[in-house]
Amino acid sequence: MKVYGIKNCDTCRKALSTLAGNGFNAEFIDIRDKPLTSSQITLFVNKFGSLLINKRSTTWRNLSETERALPIETLLEIAPTVMKRPIIDNGTLFLGWNKEIIEALTT
DSSP states (O other): OEEEEOTTOHHHHHHHHHHHHTTOOOEEEETTTSOOOHHHHHHHHHHHGGGGBOTTSHHHHTSOHHHHTSOHHHHHHHOGGGBOSOEEESSSEEESOOHHHHHHHHO
16 A cells, blocks of 8 residues: 655645554655656546645645646646645555545555
C-alpha cells in the first residue's frame, strides 16, 4: 500500500496512523521530496479528474488566474501541493480520508 501526500499534512498523518493501527505497513511518499511522475499524474487525473485539485488549499489561493486555468497535469507538475491528499493506492485508488474510505480500507 502506498500513501501519497506531504509529511506536514494533518490528514495524511491521520491516515497513516489509522492504517498502521489496523496492521497496514503503508509506504508514505512525500510528493515534495519525490515528485509524482507524469504517468502517476495521468493515472490520478484519469481516476479523479478535477476532484484531484484542492481548491480550498493555500496553494490554490496563491495561484494566479492564469495558473488556475492550466491543465490539471501541468498544474500538478508546477504546484504539487495543490493536490488533494492523501491518495492511497492498495490496488484501488482512494482520494482523501473520510469515513467511507476508512471503512473500505480497514474492514
